Amino acid sequence: MNDLFIGFTSVGWQHFVMYAIGLTLIWLAIKKEYEPMLLLPIGFGAILVNLPLSAVLSYGGEPGWLSVLYSAGIKTELFPLLIFVAVGAMIDFGPLFKNPIMIFFGAAAQFGIFATMIVATFLGFNLKEAASIGIIGAADGPTSIFVASLFAPKYLAAISVAAYSYMSLVPIIQPPVIKILTTKEERRIHMEYHESSVPKWLKVMFPIVVTMVAGFIAPISVPLIGSLMFGNLIRESGVMERISQTAQNELANIVTLLLGITIGSSMTAANFIEWKTILIMAMGLVAFVFDTAGGLLFAKLVNLFLPKGKKLNPMIGACGISAFPMSARIIQKMASDEERGNIILMQAIGSNVSGQIGSIIAGGMVLALVPLLMK
Amino acid sequence: MDQIIEYFRMMGEKGADGSLVHRYGTAIQALGVTAGGLIGVFGTLALFYVLIVIANRVADRKPS
Numbered sequence: 001m002n003d004l005f006i007g008f009t010s011v012g013w014q015h016f017v018m019y020a021i022g023l024t025l026i027w028l029a030i031k032k033e034y035e036p037m038l039l040l041p042i043g044f045g046a047i048l049v050n051l052p053l054s055a056v057l058s059y060g061g062e063p064g065w066l067s068v069l070y071s072a073g074i075k076t077e078l079f080p081l082l083i084f085v086a087v088g089a090m091i092d093f094g095p096l097f098k099n100p101i102m103i104f105f106g107a108a109a110q111f112g113i114f115a116t117m118i119v120a121t122f123l124g125f126n127l128k129e130a131a132s133i134g135i136i137g138a139a140d141g142p143t144s145i146f147v148a149s150l151f152a153p154k155y156l157a158a159i160s161v162a163a164y165s166y167m168s169l170v171p172i173i174q175p176p177v178i179k180i181l182t183t184k185e186e187r188r189i190h191m192e193y194h195e196s197s198v199p200k201w202l203k204v205m206f207p208i209v210v211t212m213v214a215g216f217i218a219p220i221s222v223p224l225i226g227s228l229m230f231g232n233l234i235r236e237s238g239v240m241e242r243i244s245q246t247a248q249n250e251l252a253n254i255v256t257l258l259l260g261i262t263i264g265s266s267m268t269a270a271n272f273i274e275w276k277t278i279l280i281m282a283m284g285l286v287a288f289v290f291d292t293a294g295g296l297l298f299a300k301l302v303n304l305f306l307p308k309g310k311k312l313n314p315m316i317g318a319c320g321i322s323a324f325p326m327s328a329r330i331i332q333k334m335a336s337d338e339e340r341g342n343i344i345l346m347q348a349i350g351s352n353v354s355g356q357i358g359s360i361i362a363g364g365m366v367l368a369l370v371p372l373l374m375k
Numbered sequence: 376m377d378q379i380i381e382y383f384r385m386m387g388e389k390g391a392d393g394s395l396v397h398r399y400g401t402a403i404q405a406l407g408v409t410a411g412g413l414i415g416v417f418g419t420l421a422l423f424y425v426l427i428v429i430a431n432r433v434a435d436r437k438p439s
Contacts (some may be wrong), residue, residue, distance in 0.1 A: 100427040107413075107420045114409035121402040130405055199434045202427075209426060217419050354420065361419045365412040373383050373404045 007052040014269035015050045021267070022046035025161070034168035037253075038141070038260045042161060045264015046272075056265065066265035069258055074149050074156070074266075079259040080142035081227040086252035087142070087356070088231020089244050091324070093206055095350040097198045102316065102347060104298070106354025109320025110362040111294025112137030116287035117366075123279055127374055128152055131366045133280055136163045137287030138359035139170070139321040145263070146224060147363050151370065157266040158277040162284030170323045171330050173285070177292045178334065182314050186300075187338040189313040193346050203236040214361060221364020228360060288321070295320035295351075312347075319348045322355035383407030 025043030029036035048056045049066065056066040063071070073079035096102055117134030125133060132152035135144050136159055144163040148156045166173065178187075207229035214225040235244045299317030306312065315331045328348035335342040383404050 097427055097431065100424050100431070103420045103424045103427070104417070107417045110416050111413070114405075114412055118402055118405045118409060121405045127401050127404050127408070130401070131408065202430045202434055205430070206427075210423060213422060213426075214419065217422075218415065357423070358416055358420060362412060362416050365415040366408060369408045369411045369415075373407055 010052045011050075012269070014273045015052075017273055018050040018267065018269045019047055021272070022050075022264070028165075028168075035164050037256050038164045038263075039168070041257055041260025042164070042264040042267070045261040046267040047264075048261075049265045049267060050269050054268070057268075066262060069262045070265055073258060073262055074145065075153075077146050077149055077223065079255055079262065080145045080149075081223055082251060082255045083142045083259060084224060084227035085231040085234075086247050086255065087324075088207070088228040088233075089235045089247035090252075091228075091232055091235075091353055091356060093203065093232070093353055094198050095346045096353050097202060097206075098194070098196060099347055099350040102350035103354040103357070104302075105295050105317045105320035105351040106322075106356070106358030107320070107361075108298030108317060109291045109295030109322075109355055110138070110358050111298075112287040112289070112291030112321075113359075113362050113366070115290040115294075116283050119286060120279075120283055123283075125276075127370055129155060131370045132159055133283045134287060135159070135363060135366060136166065136280075136284040137291050137321075138363055139163075139167055139288065139291060139323040139327075140356070140359040140363075141167065143224060143322075143359055143363040145259070147366060150367065154271065155276070155280060157263060157272055158280040159284075160263045161267070162281050165281075166284050166288045167323050167326070170288070170321075170326050173288050174292050174318055174321075174327065174330055175334060177289055178296060178315055178318055178331075181293060181296050182300075184338065186314050187334060188342065189311055190342055191313055191316070191344050191347050193343070200236070200238065204233065207232040207236065210357065214364065218361065218364035218368050220367045221360060224360045224363055225357070228356070291321040292318045295355075313342075313344050316344060316347050316351050319351035320355045320358065322352070322359040324352045324356055325349060327355070328352040379407070 022043040025039045025046065028034045029040035029043065056064040058064050058067060113134045116137050117130045120130035120133045121127065128151035132148040132155060135147040138144055141160065141163050145160055148159040211226050211229045215222045231247055234240045234247055295317035296314050299312050299314035303311045303314065313335060315334060319327045319331050321327055328345060331348045332345040335344045
């Protein structure tokens with residue numbers, strides 16, 4: 001008789017909390033349109049995996065379909081890397097070539113990763129866990145998943161959910177930080193932009209050279225940067241248009257779908273319901289705030305050395321986080337709100353695509369340095 | 376360089392019972408990662424900056 005009602009007797013209050021979390025994620029995806037491509041499958045995965053007996057994880061001693069996907073796509077780091085191929089095919093580095101100075105904001109805005117890592121160690125996380133939490137500040141889901149799956153698989157679910165949630169909340173997180181750290185006059189600064197064409201050979205050589213340079217400086221970052229740049233090379237080569245479109249659309253869609261539901265499958269009540277999950281979510285917010293502040297303050301620092309009339313709009317620095325292209329759009333909107341006709345979109349995009357490269361290099365640095373110090 | 380790494384590594388040293396020998400050891404190791412990481416990120420992107428500037432100059436001279 002007990003077996004007949006096993007579905008009802010094998011769940012506890014923790015499972016109901018997970019259903020609520022899953023439903024909340026689905027609600028955020030549908031109603032608020034916060035990263036729906038990821039939050040919806042993650043939310044549904046969280047419900048699936050916490051249903052009685054978790055048959056999607058294992059059934060009759062055999063691994064269930066979500067376990068198979070997890071082993072094939074997350075443990076091997078395949079899904080995040082395939083996402084990078086797709087992202088690479090979507091990125092146009094043109095605005096960066098026209099304003100190469102913007103590349104430094106892509107470095108400065110990685111400050112949040114490291115600041116959050118230090119804070120996390122004070123909260124009792126070990127170095128590998130703290131580094132994985134800090135990487136939420138990469139504002140780059142695949143990098144977060146890549147690092148967390150290597151350093152802190154236990155917290156992979158919480159870190160992924162935090163990374164994607166805060167990425168979708170960039171329009172809410174960045175404006176108040178920017179307003180606190182800048183004056184109205186600074187937000188009104190105009191920046192000149194000269195339209196010029198970028199030669200094709202430069203666009204083709206860039207992904208090849210960047211991959212090779214990154215390979216020599218931080219060999220461990222090659223899977224990340226290599227897959228991003230491979231996607232970009234497909235795009236810029238001009239001879240693989242059909243493949244480029246496939247990478248940008250079909251590949252991105254299929255892998256995102258599988259990635260989302262697989263991440264959701266790691267949200268078992270036993271893994272997820274603990275106070276450290278709340279800390280990780282809080283740390284994720286801290287990382288995004290520090291990233292924004294880091295990029296912005298760096299721009300203000302650069303302005304100290306620039307003559308009047310050549311000053312940068314410091315909001316550009318905040319775009320150095322890798323939430324592409326959302327951050328650039330927000331900065332442009334803020335600039336227009338401050339003063340109609342103030343167009344800084346191209347500079348913002350240049351800074352934003354630099355953030356993509358910067359976050360991957362930062363991920364590679366963390367992957368290289370943490371084991372070195374823990375030996 | 377090896378000495379710097381050794382210093383940060385030593386600060387995270389653990390005793391036989393698993394506790395940290397040095398107070399704030401992990402945080403100091405995190406500082407080491409931060410210093411190395413920021414130098415690495417800025418250094419790598421500075422190199423890309425130089426490459427883009429050189430490429431732009433070459434492109435300006437060369438008729439496309």
